[in-house]
Amino acid sequence: MSAEVQEDDAEHSVRPELPEKPTGPVDPGDLLVKERLMIHYLRMDAKFSSDDPADSEDAFDVFTDRVFDELLNLQALDVGIVEPDLTAGLAARRISFLMGIEASTQDDAIKLFLANVQCALHAAECNTEGFPRYEPTLDAKPSIRRIEAADA
Numbered sequence: 001m002s003a004e005v006q007e008d009d010a011e012h013s014v015r016p017e018l019p020e021k022p023t024g025p026v027d028p029g030d031l032l033v034k035e036r037l038m039i040h041y042l043r044m045d046a047k048f049s050s051d052d053p054a055d056s057e058d059a060f061d062v063f064t065d066r067v068f069d070e071l072l073n074l075q076a077l078d079v080g081i082v083e084p085d086l087t088a089g090l091a092a093r094r095i096s097f098l099m100g101i102e103a104s105t106q107d108d109a110i111k112l113f114l115a116n117v118q119c120a121l122h123a124a125e126c127n128t129e130g131f132p133r134y135e136p137t138l139d140a141k142p143s144i145r146r147i148e149a150a151d152a
Helices: 007-012 057-077 106-123
Strands: 038-049 081-089 094-103 144-146
Touching: 038 106, 057 081, 057 094, 057 106, 094 106, 106 144
Parallel strands: none
Antiparallel strands: 038 094, 038 144, 081 094
């Protein structure tokens, strides 16, 4: 094979010749190794309680709908939030948060996951006047685990 690249072979060349002189300044960002982002699917189960006399399964259902709407609002603003979802046990006052988070490490994904869950809960105004107040129970450390699509 010839070291010269024919004009019609240039498109199919595996290793085209390098230019003799630099064509312009080098962008420092091109020299950095970029972190590989991947989607980490996480789930967290949280239990809530309320001592409000207006507490009911219907009130908790309205609350979970508001939280889910806020998760969807966050997803609309951040492409790194993937397929947020939640399931609720109304009688037990439990919510399972499920969400994919785009991050370079699972630790970073967990931090972003928790920040987004906290933001959704805050935006749902858990203590809005006229609504029962729901607060997470005092678990020392909520269990967050990686899940596969079949587990969701």
